[in-house]
Amino acid sequence: MTTEVRVPTLGESVTEATVATWFKKPGDAVAVDEMLCELETDKVTVEVPSPAAGVMGEIVAKEGETVGVNALLATISASGEKPAAKSEAPKAEAPKADKPAGKGGSGGKVDVMVPTLGESVTEATVATWFKKVGDSVAQDEMLCELETDKVSVEVPSPAAGVLAEIVAAEGSTVQANGKLAVISGEAGAAAAASAPAEAPAAAPAQKAGEDAPSAKKAMAEAGLSADQVTGTGRDGRIMKEDVKSAIAATRAAPTQAEAPAMPRAPVAADDAAREERVKMTRLRQTIARRLKDAQNSAAMLTTYNEVDMKAIMDLRNEYKELFEKKHGVKLGFMSFFTKACCHALQEVPEVNAEIDGTDIVYKNFVHMGIATGTPTGLVVPVVRDADRMSFADIEKAIAEKGARARDGKLSMAEMQGGTFTISNGGVYGSLMSSPILNPPQSGILGMHKIQDRPVVVGGQIVIRPMMYLALSYDHRIVDGKGAVTFLVRVKEALEDPRRLLMDL
Template identity: 80%
Template sequence: MTTEVRVPTLGESVTEATVATWFKKPGDTVSVDEMLCELETDKVTVEVPSPVAGKLADIVAQEGETVGVDALLANIAEAGEAGPETPEERPSEKAEKAAEAPKSGGKSVDVMVPTLGESVSEATVSTWFKKVGDSVAQDEMLCELETDKVSVEVPSPAAGVLSEIVAPEGTTVDASAKLAVIGDSAGAAASSEEAPAKEETASKGGKDVEDAPSAKKAMAEAGISRDQVSGSGRDGRVMKEDVAKAVAAAASAPAPAATAPAPRAPVSADDASREERVKMTRLRQTIARRLKDAQNAAAILTTYNEVDMTETMALRKEYKELFEKKHGVKLGFMSFFTKACCHALKEVPEVNAEIDGTDIVYKNFVHMGIAAGTPQGLVVPVIRDADQMSFAEIEKAIGEKGKRARDGKLSMAEMQGGTFTISNGGVYGSLMSSPILNPPQSGILGMHKIQDRPMVVNGEIKIRPMMYLALSYDHRIVDGKGAVTFLVRVKEALEDPRRLLMDL
């Protein structure tokens, strides 16, 4: 007798979900209420427990599949029926399967592309950390995928042997593609039979030896191919120092003119030898495309103002130690700017709106995007409902998301749904710039460097810490009056932070 595992009620107005992760595999023993899998909806993550004790007979809905409410996810064989699959009998069963299908090495599990996120339909396989024949543990990292927004790590769904790589490095795969096949331990024998051939291939410069990730990065940065580097690691594995030696050797030898890429304009042989050509990452390609699309689609205009930061700096200096002691986070300027923008967006809601066809969609909430520069490129994590948050909550959210952005750990959901963006070029020393819109948003505020300048205050020249502000906006729905009013309200709030407390 088997028991069906079905999609639970997902909540009001939620009709479907995506199978995000299976924590069990067919054949695993499960107890009542033990976690089987996790579903992801557009609002929440739902955990699915086992309704009975027994053994997971089969998985009907694989990871990445979209399922409706009450859809069948899996079947549980109750404990009494689990006998035929006892550990003592499994070796013979696996041996039979291995004899019938020696290529699969027995029972196998497909490694599929994980859920990539809303609006992301494909990814590129950037790095395999394992090679065919390697033993892997469950949840051990197999490879890394690169989408146009984030890098996605792919863990092994089961313990066993990597029997096949379906999508090698550089392959572009869709959201439902198969990446590899994991065979069980019985498949190790079959893999070992193929080992001599693979070793021979590796000795000829094949791709079966996994080079160090740091070496791959160094080769990409140096613009040299794998066959130009001699590996000193185990089985000819290329290490980072091997790349450095190859680059040094190439620099000391004259570069043949024939190996230089065809120039777009006349280039001397000496100049060609000093050029470097590196393929754009998918993230950088997407940044370039989206920025150009923003220029083509929106009527972007920028208005400027300046703000005297004296009062904000004084308030921050007065309370920063007490603030950090109580809340465990430093009081920065970003929370003041976030609060000031949320305040101004209430008065000028069109800056917080977007165009959808011939409609204008006004947002009665503020999901604040905070642009952050990372080694991989510019990303914009989103702080949801920032207008409902305190200074401490905003600072904690900015700190946490900023760290995740730098570590490349941001999820797709964390970078979607923003209604307005703040970009702080001042941290890099920018004194003035015109930020570009983050579609489909209609406004973005550019912050800049705080610099002491002589200002006339009450008829006297005073030295004041001044900052230029820039608001870029979509002139299709935001008029000049609205844009200027928004920027003036931000200026007023920062020059007299008490206005924020009294909602003035």
């Protein structure tokens, strides 16, 4: 039995598309709803799932071809049938044509695939292999760790057996749903797998084909070359959306051409021998890129103030034991600062807004980002609807997300959608700093070290626990008056927490 794969409905008024990428080739086993190819229209990219399980047959529409709605793309043959497109398949490759795990693959071999990486994440870097070729593995035992722009993902073994082949070596880039390794359950697999010839030397993904035709056309119209556009398609192929992103970046910062890398100063031979060169992690590269983008795109300015922490410290000392006994979580300073910021954002809503083209988008909610240091770099988990939460709920959310951030267990969804951010450099001893915006947000509050200082209160010089506060803001949307007002409201709420109760 043969099943036809046809072009799905592409959207209102869209009548044709370009075949951008085929994820399968004739002869490959496919499951129901497994992605077969990607189509590209003027507006969107459409993935085409398999309508049935079986074996990939003939590919009718090749990559780069233009197809209409309901046009025939390919055929799927039943598992027991031999596809026409593979009738001349070379027999020399048969020993390596392992079928996917748990899908009737012969020889007891199971493929280890890249798991779901998160919304909008299409690739990852293989950070560490915990097993080597020839090692025995148990089902669900951790095989390797993948690193994306934001999180680390551990890959468990889908079956018990022997690690027969590592397809993606450490340091290589793999696509979502790509193949990582092969697990064999056969008795002789260990000896065969340990042979040097079986150990692949996988290299980082390279472009395997031409860029999408519509992307070429768009680059030509915009006067861009391929090296000016970062491809996000399969194997680095440039898609039309990539060209649009490159054009938007050029318009946003027309005078900011890519500066050549700063040449290294001459290094003596004996000094060079004592240097250590370590490749930046994907997380660190993303942090560096986003921070620089924030400086390049926003008119960033910082205003400062100081707050007397005595009222909060007295209140905390008085109720911390009762609070922990009732709610099961310690009463910290972050809940006070979160509440104070939510209160101030109601009065100065532009600090909680963002710029979208020529529009200002005001957020009638507060998704509070809490900057958290981890062994691999800074991440910003988001506490959603913080303006509706109690002190206890905020403390619980911050503690739980902070622990998961340090363990590398945060999902992409938990780090997206923030509207304002709080960064506490005081935990590291910082007395004063200027935090950098977390785009597309328009404001970030920097907390600092609490330090006893002499201040004047009621005409008398007294010693008080003082903290410097810093608000960095996007001057394109937030005026100086609004920024100063926001910081003053935060200061007032912290120095007299009763104002939060009375909504003053």
